[in-house]
Amino acid sequence: MSSDKYLGVDIGGTKVHLGVVQHGQVVQETRFETPMDAPREVILAELTRQLAPLLTDDVAGIGIGVPGLVDEVNGIVHNVQNIPSWREVHLRQHLAGHFEQPVYMTNDANAFAVGEKMYGQGQPYANLVGLVLGTGLGGGIIINHQVYGGTLASAGEFGSVPYLDKTLEDYCSGKFFAQRTGRPGTEWYARARRGDAEALAMYAEFGWHLGQALHIILYALAPEAVILGGSVSKGFEYFRSSLHESLAAFPFKQVTERLVVAPSALGNAAVLGAAALCHMKQLTSHHPALAS
Incomplete structure (x- = not known):
């Protein structure tokens, strides 16, 4: 298992949970209420503000789970449950440009499955x-x-x-x-x-x-x-x-x-899954055979 740290982000309709993950454990975390009725720019600004203290030099990337439709290739959130203003948010572009970090995104249920595969009981299974x-x-x-x-x-x-x-x-x-x-x-x-x-x-x-x-x-x-x-x-x-x-x-x-x-036996499954997405994508890019 890599010693790199990853930042997992679980964006929910009522709260956002951020966690720094290392060796499959959340070593630092914070939560804040989602400003549900705020304009998209206000929510993005608050997310950026909360992320900043956690993104130390040894964090290797950001993984995000979102309860909604997500364009994983282009990093666009098309909607988020209970957040009306998030209908076409270029989230990867915003965060990657601000923090100069790789950003990977998916639906929150997909992130849960990735977390189980990388850190949980799903590790022995290909499918x-x-x-x-x-x-x-x-x-x-x-x-x-x-x-x-x-x-x-x-x-x-x-x-x-x-x-x-x-x-x-x-x-x-x-x-x-x-x-x-x-x-x-x-x-x-x-x-x-x-x-x-x-x-x-x-x-x-x-x-x-x-x-x-x-x-x-x-x-x-x-x-x-x-x-x-x-x-x-x-x-x-x-x-x-x-x-x-x-x-x-x-x-x-x-x-x-x-x-x-x-x-599942994982605690903090949503944040671990988001971080695991980042970990999995980077492992695949470094070792292309893992994707075959």
Whole structure:
């Protein structure tokens, strides 16, 4: 593992998390609230101001995860959830010009998958999917050791796939608990930890639906591993059995027998993933064989 430091940036709709990453660990970090309703120039200026103290001479580059459509080639953010003014922001040009550092960008779910590949449980696998089970359902794809973003980093949006009467996101994210009961997933998680029978039944149903989502992912991509992140993944022990029961109906047994499904063990996954994107891109540029 390289000893270089990378700066990971997780841009969210309500907050921005910055972290200096070395040896797969966040060694310095800061957070600030996203000025959601401000003009794009104000948000860019605040981001630049917050980045400056972290960009010491030994930082080798900046990696950024954004919850929206991202032109990875040209470094343009086309939209960010909950930030109306960020509809066509030339973020790489702005930051690279200001700090004279290489800047790499992708969707936040893709960054999560890269973080698992570089620093987490995805390290042994050439092909994996990172699923973020939070307020929504997002996915990042690693193919042959490299992140695959597709057009505008939008590949892996499995949550939008039609399923039953709605979409996979309605059954395989925090929306499942909120829409079914009117109470948040955090409440159901707390009840499940106490052994509450109703909560355990809810998680069992959730796991069955998530298994059906994995059917779709297996048909399309056949990854070696699926790593689960996001707040809902904390309840993995409560839906593990039903997920595997759902997977048992998949017709290609040799595929499911080899499949690894596990929750992420990374702390600060979003920032680590953003930094890992920078690390991965620089490794590829220095060793082109890694991309083949």
